[in-house]
Amino acid sequence: MTTNTLRPQPFPAQEYVARLQAVQRRMAERDLASLVVVDPANLYYLTGYNAWSFYTPQCLVVPVEGPPHLFARAMDAQGAHHTASLPREQVHGYPERLVHRPDVHPYDWIAARALEIGVLRDDPGSQVAAEIDAHYFSPRGFFALHARLRHAALVDSHELVNWVRLVKSPLEQETLRAAGQVTERVMRIAIEQIEVGRRQCDVVAEIQHAQALGAHQIGGDYPAIVPMLPTGETAGTPHLTWSDLPLVAGEATTIELAGVRHRYHAPLARTVVLGRPPHRLSSCADAVSDGMLAALEQLRPGRTGREVHQAFASTIARAGLSKESRIGYSIGIGYPPDWGERTVSLRAEEETELRAGMAFHVILGMWMDGWGYETSESVLVTDDGPELLAHVPRGLTIKE
Amino acid sequence: MTTNTLRPQPFPAQEYVARLQAVQRRMAERDLASLVVVDPANLYYLTGYNAWSFYTPQCLVVPVEGPPHLFARAMDAQGAHHTASLPREQVHGYPERLVHRPDVHPYDWIAARALEIGVLRDDPGSQVAAEIDAHYFSPRGFFALHARLRHAALVDSHELVNWVRLVKSPLEQETLRAAGQVTERVMRIAIEQIEVGRRQCDVVAEIQHAQALGAHQIGGDYPAIVPMLPTGETAGTPHLTWSDLPLVAGEATTIELAGVRHRYHAPLARTVVLGRPPHRLSSCADAVSDGMLAALEQLRPGRTGREVHQAFASTIARAGLSKESRIGYSIGIGYPPDWGERTVSLRAEEETELRAGMAFHVILGMWMDGWGYETSESVLVTDDGPELLAHVPRGLTIKE
Numbered sequence: 176m177t178t179n180t181l182r183p184q185p186f187p188a189q190e191y192v193a194r195l196q197a198v199q200r201r202m203a204e205r206d207l208a209s210l211v212v213v214d215p216a217n218l219y220y221l222t223g224y225n226a227w228s229f230y231t232p233q234c235l236v237v238p239v240e241g242p243p244h245l246f247a248r249a250m251d252a253q254g255a256h257h258t259a260s261l262p263r264e265q266v267h268g269y270p271e272r273l274v275h276r277p278d279v280h281p282y283d284w285i286a287a288r289a290l291e292i293g294v295l296r297d298d299p300g301s302q303v304a305a306e307i308d309a310h311y312f313s314p315r316g317f318f319a320l321h322a323r324l325r326h327a328a329l330v331d332s333h334e335l336v337n338w339v340r341l342v343k344s345p346l347e348q349e350t351l352r353a354a355g356q357v358t359e360r361v362m363r364i365a366i367e368q369i370e371v372g373r374r375q376c377d378v379v380a381e382i383q384h385a386q387a388l389g390a391h392q393i394g395g396d397y398p399a400i401v402p403m404l405p406t407g408e409t410a411g412t413p414h415l416t417w418s419d420l421p422l423v424a425g426e427a428t429t430i431e432l433a434g435v436r437h438r439y440h441a442p443l444a445r446t447v448v449l450g451r452p453p454h455r456l457s458s459c460a461d462a463v464s465d466g467m468l469a470a471l472e473q474l475r476p477g478r479t480g481r482e483v484h485q486a487f488a489s490t491i492a493r494a495g496l497s498k499e500s501r502i503g504y505s506i507g508i509g510y511p512p513d514w515g516e517r518t519v520s521l522r523a524e525e526e527t528e529l530r531a532g533m534a535f536h537v538i539l540g541m542w543m544d545g546w547g548y549e550t551s552e553s554v555l556v557t558d559d560g561p562e563l564l565a566h567v568p569r570g571l572t573i574k575e
Numbered sequence: 576m577t578t579n580t581l582r583p584q585p586f587p588a589q590e591y592v593a594r595l596q597a598v599q600r601r602m603a604e605r606d607l608a609s610l611v612v613v614d615p616a617n618l619y620y621l622t623g624y625n626a627w628s629f630y631t632p633q634c635l636v637v638p639v640e641g642p643p644h645l646f647a648r649a650m651d652a653q654g655a656h657h658t659a660s661l662p663r664e665q666v667h668g669y670p671e672r673l674v675h676r677p678d679v680h681p682y683d684w685i686a687a688r689a690l691e692i693g694v695l696r697d698d699p700g701s702q703v704a705a706e707i708d709a710h711y712f713s714p715r716g717f718f719a720l721h722a723r724l725r726h727a728a729l730v731d732s733h734e735l736v737n738w739v740r741l742v743k744s745p746l747e748q749e750t751l752r753a754a755g756q757v758t759e760r761v762m763r764i765a766i767e768q769i770e771v772g773r774r775q776c777d778v779v780a781e782i783q784h785a786q787a788l789g790a791h792q793i794g795g796d797y798p799a800i801v802p803m804l805p806t807g808e809t810a811g812t813p814h815l816t817w818s819d820l821p822l823v824a825g826e827a828t829t830i831e832l833a834g835v836r837h838r839y840h841a842p843l844a845r846t847v848v849l850g851r852p853p854h855r856l857s858s859c860a861d862a863v864s865d866g867m868l869a870a871l872e873q874l875r876p877g878r879t880g881r882e883v884h885q886a887f888a889s890t891i892a893r894a895g896l897s898k899e900s901r902i903g904y905s906i907g908i909g910y911p912p913d914w915g916e917r918t919v920s921l922r923a924e925e926e927t928e929l930r931a932g933m934a935f936h937v938i939l940g941m942w943m944d945g946w947g948y949e950t951s952e953s954v955l956v957t958d959d960g961p962e963l964l965a966h967v968p969r970g971l972t973i974k975e
Contacts, residue, residue: 225815225816226812226814226815226816227800227801227803227814227815227816227912228814229912230710230800230912230913230915249899249900250812250813250814250900250940250942251812251813251814253811253812253942254805254809254811254812254813254814254815254942255812257808257809257812257815258815270899271899271900271901272924274900274901274920275904275915275917275920276924277733277734280708305714307713307714307715307718308680308713308714308715308716309713310630310710310711310713311710311912312713312714313707313708313709313710313712313713313714314705314707314708314712314713314714314716314717315707315708315731316708316714317714317717318707331715333677334677374794375794376787376788376789376794376795376796377787377788379787380783380784380785380786380787380788380795381784383780383783383784383786383787384780384781384783384784385780386780386783387776387777387779387780387783387817388776388777388780389776389819393819394774394775394776394817394818394819395776395780396776396816396817397801397816397817400627400630401627401797403627405654408657409654409657411653411654412626412650412651412653412654412655412657413650413651413654414626414627414628414650414651414654415625415626415627415654415657415658416625416626416627416796416797417787417794417796418794419789419793419794499649499670499671500649500650500671500674501671501674504675511911511912512627512629512630512711512911512912513630515630515675517675520674520675522671522672524672524676540650542650542653542654
């Protein structure tokens, strides 16, 4: 058998070196001896490791100086070199007998091994940080890790790696643009497919087909969230997945989906109505379109998340509308169950200054009682202003 | 707008009553005053609640007597009645300002509210159990919950609800059979699509299309795990997702996917080789086919997971093969990132006796250095013996 099925690495080695250095610099500033990285998006960011293996415990232990080590289930560690930019001696597999057992936990083995190697430091007065609000790090895992540390304090990482991910490198920006090309093609197909009498699952079938196919030479990757298309009365709630009911004349469907390239996401939402829209829907759509323009105008280096939110809120207020939830969040790498980066939100409380290279999903979801309207843009912040990652007509699509 | 887009409830109300009673009976036996249920599969099992909302904290708090209450982000709580068999007054939404904040946590609000309602009991000497090894329950969430409990001990649920799910009701068995019909159709399409020169992502596009379409009147639901098709050298590692590289003549591809109906999964794996297989692959496939027959023969009420494993292990040992990891696990409801139930495994250490109504994914993955072979069956245990949920020819598929 030939060997040319090995994965092309989406980023060169020096990109990973720079990412690790940025993390270790912040660790030194915060006086952290070691950092336990659990979020699959952070693992991918720091090493390129990419597999659907996050349903059993796995982590990267980063010392403040020196190389990080990856710990995973034995069957996954064995193939980690296919994607991770780590030499084999920096990858360790815990035995199968530790998987899904009530009395033992993989983090006990991981902590012992990491201490032995020296990447996990347990010196008196030192601090070890862990991602204690990340998906896929359970309290049981935390307690097993904690029990192995006799001297060091175990503290909250406060999403240290997520914050390093916030400003994207030029290569990451290129990857986001490629994701945007996929999004554009997928959303156009999704809008075409919304027709009276089609089952929701039939529309999703075409969306998922397009998501994997990608755009021309750009193969598609899987999204962190499945396509969502709340329809009719259920359009008043944002996160319902599809059913096999048919689409009904007169009803509106909101579509939220993402095109993905090498785990980078460009999400997009649009609303389609099958027939003449009721006045409340079309006037809501108009106000939200104005609000989007006002928000985009603020998406520039030096502005804050609060200012972006304020521009939107004051615009839709003129139409008598308001929105309680945030209107966007930072995007980049995503793994199920979320494509948000969990750092900057576009909301009233957000004082972080925007910088060129950040990327946001500006999502204007108006979830009303028994109906809803949604539109969004994935946007790169540049020195020249906001750059849309996908170009799809923004307003309410009316199909009569 | 009409209201006929409301979801058909896959199970009648009395099914949920029986499920809750079974959970509360076990709680009483273990002297638990309250149980905090976090796993989305357990939420769905107990209430029917079904949305892609598990990326922010949500839980069902079950008192040992009386009705359970659901807690979720406000925007999700608002639409929970579209799927959950709970009256609105048993659903509570926490405010948006608590989402993704470093200084506050939704579980602080949830615990306070649940105490106020009385479903979370904090009496001296009492015990509250939580799912402390579930996905989507972070250490920060745990600490916020713990801080609100002044008197009660917070203990490990030890997957109490998962164990109640183990034996399926007649209606659940029907749903698993419907999932199996979807699986059968999807796997046949997947095998057809494996051709020299096709990109992996093109094959996945057809698989995902078929997964959503379902089988005739049975619409497909989304799988807890995306289709996996490790190919060539990477077939030696189980959980790699697809790339956009083309399939190569002479190489083997392992396909693992699931058909899904109303969140119930029937996973299946097969291996296709594009050309004449090397001897090591075809002899491995033959030995594993014999091993599968031996394992299925043991999948009967009264046998243990250990006996099933033993039958497989001793059969493949005759061909000089061995397998370290478990050869199967209990299945039913699944949410990302896993379709396993996290209870009974088919392995040497498993002494649980099988009963009619249990369901297993018997997965025989042989991950070698630089190649691999995989085949599996989703099986319902019945009084008459094992019932396959999908019928697809089992051995190595050779396409020359």
